[in-house]
Amino acid sequence: MLDAFRTAREALVDAVRVAPGWLTLYSALQLVLAMLPGAQVVLIRDLVEGGDSWPPLAGLTVVVGAMYPLTQVSNGIGQRLMLRLRLQLRVELAYAAARLSPGRLAEPEVVADLEASQAATHPMSDLAGKPVQVLSAAVTSVVLCVTIASINLLSGILVLTALVPTVLAFTLISRMEARGWPKVGAYERAAAYATEQLIQQRPGTELAVLGSAWKVAALIADSRSRATRVLDRMIRTALNFELAAALVTVMLFGAALVALVTGGANGGAAAAAVAGTITGLNAIRQCGYAFGSIVTATPQAMIYRRFISSVPAGASQTVVPLVESVALENVTFQYPGAAGPTLRDVSIVARRGEMVALVGVNGAGKSTAINLLVGTLKPDGGRVLINSHMCRDAATMTETERLGHFGLLVQEFGRFEFTLRDTVSLGTPATAPDDAVRRALAGTFAADLPLDTRLGQQWGGTGISGGQWQRLALARIRLRAAGVWILDEPTSAIDAEAEREIFAELRQTSADRITIVVSHRAWTLREMDRIYVIDAGAVVQQGTYAELMSQPTGRFAQLFAAQEAEG
């Protein structure tokens, strides 16, 4: 209940911040509307009780005539207020998501909260006018209660008491929904993920070729059915609570009318009170509905607020162009829930001007080592050093500062289907001038394409091959010009000729930077200053290509002898 009040207050604060004018206008209209039922009762009583009937008749005409257009105008203004608030919430959420660190993005509950927050923007924006509606309905009830109490005290009290069952019912409904929504959210997320696999071009095409898309559809059906079952249960329980509350409310109104008649009210007063209680019922229903919207949206709004406050605005990233050295020193790391450590006592160092390679079979621990270096994973033991400073200590370097040292090309590089300019300029947090974007694209397939070229067929843009996407990812690293380049299989999708060009360029431009490469191709390793051979989470060998090849029983020779023989 307290949470619902907090949510209502926050919705009002947001509305004041985003659209104060629209909120004021909406509140004023709601207040006028709230007064009309009370005025109606007084005017009916005056009309029926006799005397000069023209003034009450004229008053009634105005009151009844104004009610409908005022309600319509008020609804329209409420919707325009809602639109502005929704825009604000969605933009705020997008910027908050953009501030998520890689470490937090790897936490499943953070992604779940982000998606739940996205869904929450809809009911939350609808909340803007709800506290006003509740207040306005409460004002209507109080005005009616006072008016009816002036005819019969007990009736007035009973009319006011009729608010209680509705408030109680919606409190219980909110508790139930707070438990149900996270389950629905999890099922919806699973269904949305599976749907993306069906409709995105690459996985969708693969599934169509395999003829097994229907299996993914069955997974979607299962998740959606589970969500629907939980929602169905929630709606059924809510309906039961609402019906019980409506029954008690009607009984209270009935009792109010009986009290009125048995209390000896005259015909005119009784008729006015009957008309008032009918309008009162409507007001209470509206109050219940508005209050219900607040309590229903409260669990979602709480997730949204929690998410936004969990990613406070911080300093933006600055790219560090010159780095002296990076190192893992006796690092041990175990993934949560894994049977044993993935890395054991690993020491790796790379200095400015050097090109260093990490090699090993799939699952040996190369990407894990890179993630520890960059800081997206934290070591369980040992030290991670940048320029000989220890990185584990947040006081020495924030995560944002640390990330600024690296240009990281991961295996699952992004295929950002924006314009060519936007796709490449994502390489740097700063605004990238067009000539810098052009320089980053030099020598690639896109060197002469207009920067406004739209990439990605799903937007009616240019289709791009896997290797071409990888070249754009490399262009982002070029544009970024950070002191440490970490390239995890940078040419896995690129043809042999382009691969040779890329490695030749890497060598030519490596003097002022640290270059760390993960590669499975022997020839790319020949010019490395040092190669670390990782096997089952430990560095088992290190040296130059020639040194390692000269040890025929060593792990490196086992891994690369066949490729060496092929030339």
Ligand SMILES: Nc1ncnc2c1ncn2[C@@H]1O[C@H](COP(=O)(O)OP(=O)(O)OP(=O)(O)O)[C@@H](O)[C@H]1O
């Ligand atoms: N998030 C994770 N949770 C648990 N285990 C993980 C996680 N990520 C990787 N692993 C495990 O850690 C081990 C090392 O994985 P890693 O990705 O570092 O290997 P790799 O040497 O980069 O392999 P590849 O050449 O296939 O990229 C693997 O056994 C993998 O299953």
